[in-house]
Amino acid sequence: MSRNTVGKSKILEIIQSSPIALSHATIQEQMKGTCDRVTIYRILERLVKENEIHRIVNVNGVVNFAACKSCSHSSHHHDHLHFSCTTCGELTCFEDQSVDLKLPSNFIIQEYQLTVAGLCGKCS
Amino acid sequence: MSRNTVGKSKILEIIQSSPIALSHATIQEQMKGTCDRVTIYRILERLVKENEIHRIVNVNGVVNFAACKSCSHSSHHHDHLHFSCTTCGELTCFEDQSVDLKLPSNFIIQEYQLTVAGLCGKCS
DNA sequence: GTTAATTTCGCAACACAGTTGCATAAATAT
């Protein structure tokens, strides 16, 4: 396990206390200069590796991060759906929505990226 | 409708004759210097607007383009699944796979980005 | 406690995808 530093704890707390997924840029803002850009990238990488958070590629190509809630540390699955609002920009996890896919049997799935974009409840 | 230029026709042909989705970089390679980088970006933008091609954000965040086959020009839908191979890098459309999602009724879906990554038939 | 090994951090520099402004060129319209 990697070390628990001040920056790491703070970043994890920011992500865990957010109802929506956050981008690196947003996290950096909230860190208010207490951490270097690159350090934030590396901490996020560590947190992903330790199954504390998961990464979602938004429809604009930018990576966002959200806390892992329903997935235990032993069985880690991120096959749930994400919704990205085109107005307010919020990226929400639908952890209850696991989509079942029918692919040819010789296809081996390693990673999911299931996101729909549109207007969220607030903006519609 | 935008104008039909040499570059536009060539790029459309490259995309239509490809069994997999292509990135801007790959298209630029196949254009062999006949077109400027920026021009290619703008032509792709036009082709998307005219419903000739659709854009897929790959798991690495890079945008890829594929020809529109099953969708007519009147009813345009891109709710199908994509598969991105982590070994050979190929991004394939599964136009027959339309995933059904159950979102809260006040959520309005505008755009789909349904991609799974892993090992394709050739690489598994 | 002092020293050595490991990990983290900050800074600079880089790679890459994508965008914008502007002048020129080409195609349409009058």
Added chain:
DNA sequence: ATATTTATGCAACTGTGTTGCGAAATTAAC
């Protein structure tokens, strides 16, 4: 033939993410 519109090329720029490296901070060993 002239004016208007659209497309192109070039340069410069933005934003996201990465890599190398030396310094600082932790942890382990003695």
